[in-house]
Amino acid sequence: PPAPAPAAPAAPSRPQSRVPTGQPQPAGAALASRGAPARAPLLPPRQKAAPSARDALEVDRLSGIRIKPTGRKLSRQDVDSLASAFKFSKLAQAGGDAPLAPGARGEPCMTIAVMVEKSAGKEGARGDTFCVWKLSDLARGSTTIGLFLFGDAAMVSWKELPGTVFVIINPRLLPPKEGSERSERTLCVEKRDQLQRIGEASEVGVCRGIRQN
Numbered sequence: 162p163p164a165p166a167p168a169a170p171a172a173p174s175r176p177q178s179r180v181p182t183g184q185p186q187p188a189g190a191a192l193a194s195r196g197a198p199a200r201a202p203l204l205p206p207r208q209k210a211a212p213s214a215r216d217a218l219e220v221d222r223l224s225g226i227r228i229k230p231t232g233r234k235l236s237r238q239d240v241d242s243l244a245s246a247f248k249f250s251k252l253a254q255a256g257g258d259a260p261l262a263p264g265a266r267g268e269p270c271m272t273i274a275v276m277v278e279k280s281a282g283k284e285g286a287r288g289d290t291f292c293v294w295k296l297s298d299l300a301r302g303s304t305t306i307g308l309f310l311f312g313d314a315a316m317v318s319w320k321e322l323p324g325t326v327f328v329i330i331n332p333r334l335l336p337p338k339e340g341s342e343r344s345e346r347t348l349c350v351e352k353r354d355q356l357q358r359i360g361e362a363s364e365v366g367v368c369r370g371i372r373q374n
């Protein structure tokens with residue numbers, strides 16, 4: 162019978178390094194032995210997400226007031242349509258530079274503001290009811306401006322709550338009160354169409370605390 166083929170020589174064993182007992186193992190040695198990097202790579206700095214289209218629609222492009230998207234009565238297109246028919250003015254310049262006499266007509270204009278405070282209805286000298294609002298455009302360093310509502314404007318809008326955003330069309334600038342040293346601007350509207358409700362401002366809060374006095 163033929164002689165059996167000789168067996169192949171065994172591969173030499175690879176020497177393994179051992180850490181002596183009682184000595185600390187170098188950092189990352191266990192990970193390096195498994196083929197993993199000793200240190201995790203540094204992550205790039207997180208970038209700020211771009212504003213979404215919904216957030217952009219909340220900000221009125223004329224006044225800069227942020228408006229809640231839910232419950233809007235006038236859309237952005239409706240406001241732009243009014244702005245094409247009336248010259249837009251910031252609240253501080255609303256009503257023109259000089260008071261207009263009753264019945265006088267100036268340049269058609271509009272402004273956008275938030276009603277931040279209101280008074281209860283009052284009876285005027287002629288027996289008609291009126292109320293007074295405080296308006297603000299929420300701009301940094303701005304002050305409030307008074308708005309007197311007479312006639313149909315007072316009858317229709319007396320239920321409105323603070324924090325509501327309005328388009329105010331053709332407001333009349335009232336002359337300063339006699340004997341008053343304050344030069345605050347005060348506006349006046351009389352017709353219901355002069356107040357167009359846009360919606361609710363998202364950056365207005367009402368303090369409900371009660372002072373001791």
